[in-house]
Amino acid sequence: MSIQVRSVDKFYGSQQALRSVSFSIAKGEVVGFLGPNGAGKSTMMKIITCYIPPSAGQVEVCGFDVHKEGLEVRRSIGYLPEHNPLYTDMYVREFLAFAAEMNGIKRPAGRVAEMIERVGLGVEAHKKIEALSKGYRQRVGLAQALIHDPEVLILDEPTSGLDPNQLVGIRSLITELGREKTVMLSTHIMQEVEALCSRTIIINRGSIVADEPTAALKSGRFGQEQVVEIEFSGPVEPQWLMEIEGVIRIESGEQGWKVYARGDRDIRPDLSNLAAARGLTILTLARKEQKLEDVFKELTAYTSRLD
Ligand code: ADP
Ligand code: MG
Helix, strand or coil: CCCEEEEEEEEECCCEEEEEEEEEEECCCEEEECCCCCCCHHHHHHHCCCCCCEEEEEECCEEEEECCCCHHHHHHHHEEECCCCCCCCHHHCCCCCHHHHHCCCCCHHHHHHHHHCCCCHHHHHHHHHHHHCCHHHHHHHHHHHHHHCCEEEEEEEECCCCCCCHHHHHHHHHHHHHCCCCCEEEEEEEEHHHHHHCCCEEEEEEEEEEEEEHHHHHCCCCCCCCEEEEEEECCCCCCHHCCCCEEEEEEEECCCEEEECCCCCCCHHHHHHHHHHHHCCEEEEECCCHHHHHHHHHHHHHHHHHH
């Protein structure tokens, strides 16, 4: 396992920011850590990267304990903190050389050049960090996180505040990095995990409320609804549709029927059988996957109501 978190609690004074959080991330996975603001994402990431200790529970990174083997943990991790704090009055190369030295890298100049190439800093590399756009600053942050060639990347809201063009660039860079590294990235944006992550862990008010392959979340687990829109060549009795297993509700409109069903069993074959049995033809048929955004809203509804 690259990351193993067991029953972690975190208190800030009397306020509990994490409640018995457990999950593990295997080597090579790209996992999204999704939750609304204040859910506890940054707190969990700071614990994994040894910046703050947990109040209770165990965390291991590449088999090293954050409590007893902090040095090894830090060596195994590249960390891009939230808001990417950089020394803005330094030049890009100067900053990366500094980061390389801090990590005890033998030939820093070569490594810096390699990282500049790797994250696509190219033409911007001679500038001061303060002169860079937010997208390029994120590239500097990623280069810094990668400089010691860690196995695991922890990226805290790596695309927040980027404009759409910068967003595309940074997302494709993260996708590339995900081919080689274990990546855990946090976000409060559903589309982000849809775009980048094969697995999604949803955290809300300090507790894990879902941990699923991103595709499974989308296709309506947790007893949520699927909708099939269907148009038949002739009249259909509502009763015929309601008799299909899982169907909970139907609506008729100008474009035929909307059939709502619980669970993730596909009801389209049943509709096809129904048509055949009644001597009808299906004119149109479409199954709507539940959007991940809806799942997220439902799972974090309590917090959303407080916002
Ligand atoms: P997220 O990154 O998901 O937005 P955080 O981990 O930053 O959430 O915060 C989780 C909760 O812990 C929030 O209620 C936040 O106000 C609180 N918190 C975070 N850092 C501190 C701190 N240093 N002192 C006190 N409370 C904190
Ligand atoms: Mg945060």
